């Protein structure tokens with residue numbers, strides 16, 4: 442049995458925000474009794490689903506609501522039983538219009554009778570089963586898992602990295618998942634290792650979570666005792682530093698492999714999966730209920746009872762806050778996600794999506810922002826950037842709307858971790874500005890592509906016309 446080791450590699454940059462893991466000792470609570478849910482037809486990176494229900498239809502928990510017709514898309518299932526009331530367009534939390542299905546609950550929580558443990562006899566079955574379950578990366582990325590576990594044959598992974606770092610302040614949903622369901626997580630790991638023929642797994646845990654290291658080590662020992670088999674699963678302790686849990690950082694810290702800019706973990710033969718994603722795989726194989734519920738951390742000074750809650754996907758944020766105990770003061774800022782990478786909301790009637798893992802509700806104390814002041818060229822933002830970027834330069838290029846300069850500064854490599862904003866003594870809104878810079882570059886690239894296509898089309902027309 443390998444002992445937990447301290448990692449030899451460490452990425453450059455990073456910051457040390459206060460952990461504020463206030464809810465890590467609180468057992469997760471199931472929240473039921475939501476009157477309705479609103480399921481968005483786009484809950485993953487990739488094309489949206491096609492809605493297959495209409496007003497008046499009855500649905501159960503696990504009934505297909507959104508069909509995945511295109512590659513990179515995964516189905517969406519009802520998270521409650523009840524009646525479809527409306528299929529309409531809403532504005533999502535990121536400001537994009539998206540089709541949504543509103544379902545009114547019958548409060549029976551009836552599970553669809555077709556939800557049965559899947560039969561998996563081959564790698565192809567495994568990939569299809571993962572797609573049918575509607576699974577996406579539950580660490581927040583929402584990348585369809587069936588794509589991740591089905592790489593080209595020349596890029597098959599030799600190492601599975603299990604992300605148990607949970608380095609974002611406040612969030613403890615993965616921590617509770619590990620404390621409460623380590624057996625399902627190990628089942629998920631073994632299934633992925635088996636079907637992808639991955640010889641080795643490394644579980645990365647930050648050194649501020651010694652209990653997690655002990656739980657996993659104990660669970661692995663139990664398996665060895667029970668089965669007589671010795672899976673090559675190693676639990677490794679990582680330095681506590683933000684953003685240790687970012688994919689590229691984790692891969693470098695645990696294996697010494699660097700994922701080149703614009704490339705994916707699979708290009709260096711690693712597969713990174715979050716503990717909650719693996720737990721879902723372990724559970725789905727036993728129960729066959731698609732992804733319909735989500736464990737979330739609710740925290741922040743304006744809440745009455747912070748904690749971890751398991752809620753139906755599509756439940757509205759305002760209803761979740763209310764069901765979890767409500768607020769003790771008028772919230773000044775509500776953030777979807779963590780304090781470093783989360784998005785501040787302007788409305789709270791959105792239904793939560795598969796990727797959401799936290800809602801932070803802050804009162805006035807934490808949300809008073811000092812005004813921006815001029816850059817003093819101290820380079821703290823540069824030193825804190827884990828991606829070796831020059832945030833102050835990107836910020837300047839964004840403010841000048843200089844897309845050429847933004848490309849030169851590799852703006853698209855930014856992982857939006859927020860370290861530069863955190864480190865800046867002038868309190869400049871660097872990450873926000875960099876996000877705007879990325880939007881500008883995307884728009885410029887699209888414009889150039891369209892221009893090239895038009896030019897090529899007109900040349901083709903000209904070439905084929907009689908002279």
Ligand code: SF4
Pocket residue numbers: 825826827828829830831832854855856857858859860861862871872875
């Ligand atoms: S937000 Fe982007 S630029 Fe800023 S530190 Fe993170 S990766 Fe670097």
Ligand code: SF4
Pocket residue numbers: 815816817818819820821822823832833864865866867868869871
């Ligand atoms: S940390 Fe802030 S003040 Fe310092 S160089 Fe970067 S942007 Fe300028």
